[in-house]
Amino acid sequence: MKSITWLVGASTGIGAALVNELAADAETLYISSRSADKLNTLAEQHSNVKVLAFDVNDATARKQAIAEIEQQSGRLDCIVLNAGTCEYVDLELGDTDLSLYQRVLDTNFHAPVALTHEALYLLRKSDNARIVGISSSVIFTPLPRSQAYGSSKAAFTYWLSTMAIDLKGEGIRVQIVSPGFVDTPLTQKNDFKMPFLLSPENAAKRIRKGIQRNQTHIHFPWRFTALLLIEGLLPLSWQHALNSKLSRNKSDNSKPVSTHTKSH
Template sequence: MSNPIPLDDQVIWLTGASSGIGEALTDALAPRCRALFISARSEDKLKPLAARHDNVIIATADITDEESLYKVAKIIDEKYGHLDTVIANAGTCEYVDVTDFDAALFRRVLDTNVMGLVNTTAAALPLLRKSERGYLIGVGSSVSMLAMPRAQAYGASKAAVAHFLESMKADLTAMNIDVSLVSPGFVKTPLTDVNDFPMPMRISAEKAADAIIDGIEKRHWHIHFPKTFTRILWFIGQLPAFLRHRITASMSRTDEALKQRHAQESDS
């Protein structure tokens, strides 16, 4: 396989660019690449980002809408004739309350995180094949290393992301296309700002972007950070099931939720 294309020669497409890791990646990647197409549902949120960089092109799209992604791919093809790297960063997170189980929550999370990645890949793959050495990057989560309380929907979606990307890696090697899985720990973003539980070793979006770019330049299969945190999760995930389950059950807040629900029912 040929050597990776230097970042400064690359045409890159980044989804989920309007906030959090995506915004930080835009600011960190733009000065180092040839052209950067940034996507999100809201053009207004992308405009301030694009205004900061001469080589950033706004390409509004909703990853759950296949047609909007193919429109972006057409714009990239018409302007450059190929795509070197796609970073499928867009995603969502909702936590499950097993005392009030909601199947619709699962549909929302899986449609965005799993089918959104599939839709992005479908639109980008023909253009990646035109690159000298294409590169597909998907953002998963360290939660896929260990089944955690309340993460039934989010964790399942990110486990699917990891499996999808590893399978794609097996098939795309023959096409000279690299694949990477990004597994962040807790990162300070608008999504995590609303979390109501402890987030050990949480890092800034800027540090996350630096870690991702370092992995991108080396084309590592698995880009995970902060490494102390992800290694702890991995280690717990390798323990015998009865130990894993004891640890994760100790983190659960179901007892608290049940007590609150019983108190509300008693008051009504």
């Protein structure tokens, strides 16, 4: 039986590519993001795709979207949590804008956690329910400038893992996706080399295949994630020493040390 699937974070990048992949396996595929125009363009290509445009950080809008799925489909078989953002912490530039931590954690952790709990009663109406969370390979080892992004994805991954444990008895499967670098509007802002860069279409195909195979942890490309996984097995002091070579924040005794931070 084909599924009732909800893809959250569908307008660009991996999400937009996942629309084509997930629509093929769905009775109905609901797609969401803040950008209604982009969602409508994607939906025009599929007769079984329906648009639910809203801001994932808006609690009222989340509940309205869930109510609409319940009214139209009565259940939810799969929710794919792909909405996300990335902001880097540049310590070498001086005072840090602390509000970036809140923005990143809200979108990458607080919002998908809340949405899943709010939609859980619809998943419980399914005979084959699953939660798919798009995390990141940044979780395998601490990387420079990733204080906010890495923390949000580490928290998200831990939460997904604990949900897998507590929902196993109900037959609800939880799958974690940890991609390497994918060519998306977010990564196109990066000003550093991204090894083994994949297209969104390639990433989406790998995610769909992993979902179909019921893989608990879908991570790719292997040449990249294997290196990070191996490094993550090393003592933390070794990881810090290795990854500090990639840091832009170098010691400079000639610069004055800032003694305060400011929040915007």
